[in-house]
Amino acid sequence: MMRPADLVASATRALQANPLRSALTALGVIIGVSSVVAMVALGSGAQQQVQNSINSLGSNLLIVVPGAAQAGGVRMAVGGGGRDSLTLSDVDAISQIDGVVAVAPSQRGVAQIVANGLNWNTQVQGVTPAYLTARDWTVASGRMFDDTEERQARKEVLLGQTVVDNLFPNMDPVGQNIRISGGTYQVIGVLAAKGQTGFQDQDDIVLAPLTTVKRRISGRNGRADTVSQISVKAASENDLDRIQEDVTTLLRQRHHTAEGDDDFTVQNLASIAQTAQQTTQVFTYLLGGISAVSLLVGGIGIMNIMLVSVTERTREIGLRKALGARQADILRQFGLEAVTLSIAGGIIGLLLGVLGAWLMTSLFNLPLVIAPTNAALAIAFSGLVGVVFGAYPAWRAARLDPIEALRRE
Amino acid sequence: MDALITAENLVKLYQMGDETVRALDGVSFSIPRGAYCAIVGPSGSGKSTLMNILGGLDTPTSGSIVIDGHDIGALDDETLAGFRNQTIGFVFQSFNLLARQTALENVELPMIYAGVDPKERRERAAELLTRVGLGQRLGHKPTQLSGGQQQRVAIARALAGQPALLLADEPTGALDTHTGEEILQLFADLNKEGATVVLVTHDLEVAAATRRTIEMRDGRIIGDHANTPELAHQ
Numbered sequence: 001m002m003r004p005a006d007l008v009a010s011a012t013r014a015l016q017a018n019p020l021r022s023a024l025t026a027l028g029v030i031i032g033v034s035s036v037v038a039m040v041a042l043g044s045g046a047q048q049q050v051q052n053s054i055n056s057l058g059s060n061l062l063i064v065v066p067g068a069a070q071a072g073g074v075r076m077a078v079g080g081g082g083r084d085s086l087t088l089s090d091v092d093a094i095s096q097i098d099g100v101v102a103v104a105p106s107q108r109g110v111a112q113i114v115a116n117g118l119n120w121n122t123q124v125q126g127v128t129p130a131y132l133t134a135r136d137w138t139v140a141s142g143r144m145f146d147d148t149e150e151r152q153a154r155k156e157v158l159l160g161q162t163v164v165d166n167l168f169p170n171m172d173p174v175g176q177n178i179r180i181s182g183g184t185y186q187v188i189g190v191l192a193a194k195g196q197t198g199f200q201d202q203d204d205i206v207l208a209p210l211t212t213v214k215r216r217i218s219g220r221n222g223r224a225d226t227v228s229q230i231s232v233k234a235a236s237e238n239d240l241d242r243i244q245e246d247v248t249t250l251l252r253q254r255h256h257t258a259e260g261d262d263d264f265t266v267q268n269l270a271s272i273a274q275t276a277q278q279t280t281q282v283f284t285y286l287l288g289g290i291s292a293v294s295l296l297v298g299g300i301g302i303m304n305i306m307l308v309s310v311t312e313r314t315r316e317i318g319l320r321k322a323l324g325a326r327q328a329d330i331l332r333q334f335g336l337e338a339v340t341l342s343i344a345g346g347i348i349g350l351l352l353g354v355l356g357a358w359l360m361t362s363l364f365n366l367p368l369v370i371a372p373t374n375a376a377l378a379i380a381f382s383g384l385v386g387v388v389f390g391a392y393p394a395w396r397a398a399r400l401d402p403i404e405a406l407r408r409e
Numbered sequence: 410m411d412a413l414i415t416a417e418n419l420v421k422l423y424q425m426g427d428e429t430v431r432a433l434d435g436v437s438f439s440i441p442r443g444a445y446c447a448i449v450g451p452s453g454s455g456k457s458t459l460m461n462i463l464g465g466l467d468t469p470t471s472g473s474i475v476i477d478g479h480d481i482g483a484l485d486d487e488t489l490a491g492f493r494n495q496t497i498g499f500v501f502q503s504f505n506l507l508a509r510q511t512a513l514e515n516v517e518l519p520m521i522y523a524g525v526d527p528k529e530r531r532e533r534a535a536e537l538l539t540r541v542g543l544g545q546r547l548g549h550k551p552t553q554l555s556g557g558q559q560q561r562v563a564i565a566r567a568l569a570g571q572p573a574l575l576l577a578d579e580p581t582g583a584l585d586t587h588t589g590e591e592i593l594q595l596f597a598d599l600n601k602e603g604a605t606v607v608l609v610t611h612d613l614e615v616a617a618a619t620r621r622t623i624e625m626r627d628g629r630i631i632g633d634h635a636n637t638p639e640l641a642h643q
Contacts, residue, residue, distance in 0.1 A: 001524040010521075017509050319505045322466060324494020324522040324570070326487050402466050406501070 002329050011336040014309075022341060025305045028298025029345030029385060030352065033378050035291035037353025038360065040374055043284025045357075045366035050280055052367070054273040056194045056202060058135040060101075060237050062244055063267045064094075064230040064251070084226040085263040090254060091230055097246045099239040104131035105227040107210055109218035115167045115178035122163055124180060124206045126213025134231040137207075142174040142189030145209055153211040155185040160205035161193035180206075181217055237270060244268050298345065299385040306338050306393035310400075317397050318405025331398040338390020339383055346382025350375055413573060413605050414440040414463065419472035421458050421628075432458040433469065434628035440607065442573075445600040447608040447616035450625035457578070459625070460609040464499060464576050465492045477573040494522050498567030502579035504559045506551040506566075512538055513547040516566045523570060537565040541595060557588035564595060568604075575599065575606045581615055593618045 015022045066085040088105060095103040107126035112119055128150050131137070145156050157178065164173055173187045185208070194202040208217065214224060232247060234240050247266050257263055310317070317330060354370060361368045421433040432455045440446060450456045461467035462474060465481060468489075474481045477496050484492060493499075506515045516534035525533075538547055541561040543554075551559050560580060567575055577596065581589030593615065600606050600620075608619060616622045617636055624632035 002522055003524055003527075005527075006521045013509070315505070316507065319501075319507075320518070320522075321490065322464070322493060322499050322505075323519040323566070324490055326490040326522075328487075329490075329522060403461050406505070 002325075002332070007329075007332055007336060010333055011340050014313075014333075014337055015340060021305065025302055026341050026345035026348070028301035029295065029342045029382050030298075030349040032291065032295025032298040032385075033346045033349025033382050034351075034353035034356060035294055036288055036381075037350055037370070037374070037378050038356035039287035039291045040284055041353070041357030041368065041370050042360050042364075042366070043280060043287050044369035044371070044374075045361045045364075047277060047280040047284065048367045048369050050276040051273060054269055054276065056136070057269055058231065058233065060234040060240055061134065061269045062232040062234065062240065062247060063269065064090075064232065064247060065265050065267065066228070066263065067265060068262050085255060086227050086230055088225045088227065090251060091227070093250055093254060094230065094232055094247055097243060097250065099235050099243055100232055101235050102130045102133040102231075102233040104128055104134040104231045104233075105210060106131060106229045106231065107213050107218050107226075108228045109213050111180045111206075111217055113163070113167065113178055113180050113206065115173075115176065116171075118167050120163060120166045122160075122204050122206055124157075124208055124213060124217050126210040126218065127207050128210050131207065131231065134233040137194070138192040139189045140192040141172070142187070144189060150209040150211060152209075153215055154209055155183060155212060155216075156188045156209065157185045158189040158191055158207040159187055160191050160203040160207075162201050162204040163206055164190055180208075183216055240268060240270055295381070295385060299342070299389040302338050302341055302386060303389035303393060306334065306390055307396070309337070310334065310393050310397045313397075314400060314405045314408045317400050318402045318408070321400070321402035322406060327398040330400075331394045334394035334397045335387070335390050338394065339386035342382045342386030342390070343379065346379045349382065350378050353378070411442050412439045413442045413444070414438075414474070414476050414607075416474045417472055419459070419462065419469045419474055421455075421462065421467070422470045431628050433462075433472075435472070436625075436628070436630055437472075438623060438630060438633065440605070442605055443600070443603060444621060445597065445606045445619045446621035446623060447610055447619040448623045448625060449610055449613060449616040451611055453627075454625040455628040456609050456611075456625050458628075460576065460578055460607075463574070463607065464497050465489045490522075494519055495570055496573045498570060498572035498575045500560070500563050500567050500575065500577035500580045502582040504551070504556075504563045504583070506559055506562055508551050511548050511550055512543060512554065512562045512565075515551070515562055516569055519566060519569045534565070534569065537568050538562065540568075541565045555588075556584050557591060560584065560588075560592050561595065564592075564599075568599070573605065575604050577606065577608045579610050579612075580608065581612070582610075589615070590618075 064086060091103050091105045094100065104127060109124045109126065110121070111124045112121050129144055129147055132139070132144055139158065142158070144158065145154060149156060159173055167173070167178065168176065173190060176187050177184050178187060179185070191203070191205070191207065210227070232243065234243050244266050251264050252258070252262065255263055320330065357370060358368055416439070417437045419433045419436040420431065423430040423432055436455070436459065448456050448459060458467065462469055462481060463476065465484070468482050479492055479496065507518070513531065513534050516537055517530045520530040520533065535547055538544060541564055543558060543561055543565070546554065546558065551562070554562065575596070580596070581592055584592060596606050596608070597618070608615065610616055619636060621635050622632070623630055
């Protein structure tokens with residue numbers, strides 16, 4: 001019975017005998033594993049990015065907007081006549097639903113802001129204090145206006161970080177005045193930065209009392225109690241689907257609309273996130289799958305070289321058998337050579353793949369996501385490639401007739 | 410005397426296309442322990458087939474052969490491998506050393522398959538190489554050794570498993586006359602120390618260096634005689 005240490009020594013020796021050939025053979029696996037690792041990491045990074053963007057909008061969040069939705073609830077078109085369908089009394093009604101933590105109406109306006117001798121075009125959101133809770137905003141400095149100030153239509157604003165950077169590059173904006181559409185407003189706070197969603201800069205925002213925006217900025221001639229959006233925050237993610245249904249039912253009753261004829265849309269960010277996740281996941285699988293083909297080619301390369309090696313070493317195999325090597329010893333020796341090649345290729349491929357993933361994610365500005373299980377899986381899979389494609393050559397070697405083998409030149 | 414090898418009515422048939430070749434056609438003989446004998450015959454005489462069966466590389470079609478208590482015909486592949494490892498020491502015409510390994514490592518090879526501990530194996534290999542006169546060349550690769558030295562390494566390797574039978578196939582065939590005589594002398598010395606040695610050769614002069622010659626032709630034994638002692642120990 002051959003000792004395991006001797007088996008390993010014998011396999012590494014055989015591989016070292018032909019360093020260039022061994023390296024080239026392993027190269028197939030190296031390329032396969034590294035591309036699988038890099039592609040999967042890239043896909044996971046994109047997935048993470050989408051997830052982050054959606055999470056930063058606010059967690060456990062439903063967004064109600066006017067207008068009918070297209071099928072699937074992701075894409076929505078503003079239907080004719082539905083633009084002013086949401087009112088403040090809808091907001092009060094929704095806040096009665098069980099499991100709702102915060103309901104925040106908002107009215108969006110776009111305005112040119114002048115301050116400090118600089119000007120900046122941005123969106124002004126007219127909101128109630130509940131908006132901070134509903135949309136996961138925090139105040140970095142200064143304070144938020146309260147409900148009383150909101151009702152009094154105070155000319156007070158909070159600035160997003162991007163607005164601060166552009167209008168107050170070198171000073172604290174809290175306490176300063178800015179001008180919006182001809183009116184003077186006082187900056188009472190600055191919002192903590194949220195970053196990009198990938199589609200837009202969330203920090204490019206000014207928050208003002210809802211009443212103020214309705215009266216002075218959005219310049220809408222319509223009813224005074226309509227809003228452009230209602231954010232509904234649920235206590236937990238588990239309640240989200242149920243609350244979505246409750247809100248829909250409630251608004252149908254209130255608006256006297258039937259299913260398919262709604263003048264509002266309830267968007268569930270979790271389900272949008274899920275759809276986006278699924279899309280990027282398919283993308284990841286696709287990339288991984290294509291790369292896996294190169295791993296297969298690498299495996300065939302190993303089989304090819306191992307077959308050549310068995311032919312070249314026929315005489316050696318005959319000798320080993322004459323000296324007492326059993327079929328199992330020869331099988332293990334050649335099998336181990338193939339597995340060593342493929343696992344060495346797998347380890348090098350993993351390192352190169354991580355490097356490649358790092359380069360690509362920094363290039364595309366994506367988070368670098370490499371799950372340890374994926375790394376372990378890559379190594380295990382390359383080992384499997386060695387076993388599968390090394391099995392046949394090793395079997396051929398083990399089955400050689402020693403008399404024939406010794407006669408071979 | 411205690412018989413190491415007992416062969417009775419050995420037959421070995423080969424299928425060559427439509428034709429059946431009788432490589433061995435009823436061979437019976439016996440070789441006692443401590444013998445030094447040669448099996449001679451021209452090519453096609455069946456001596457190589459007999460050697461393969463003696464070495465556990467092949468099994469007879471019919472008849473029986475018992476070597477050191479092992480009935481060769483009854484052994485399966487795995488047991489035959491163990492038999493080759495433990496009972497037989499092979500010496501080949503073309504040495505068959507592993508080119509990338511040192512003399513010491515080449516001698517260790519059979520002991521690796523026997524699962525001998527590395528330290529013990531190294532010591533024994535060094536001892537054996539010293540015994541065949543290569544104590545100063547343990548770390549040499551085969552390419553750094555002369556043909557005679559390479560065959561000595563091969564003999565040391567054959568002795569590694571303390572075999573009951575040293576089986577040499579044309580051991581002087583690749584050597585010049587002088588070196589060949591030295592190798593035959595080594596076999597004679599080993600035999601004096603107790604080893605049973607069987608040489609397979611087509612060369613009658615080589616056969617005459619042993620103490621007994623078994624002559625083969627067309628798959629049969631046609632002569633079996635003792636050699637004169639003077640020739641055996643020249």
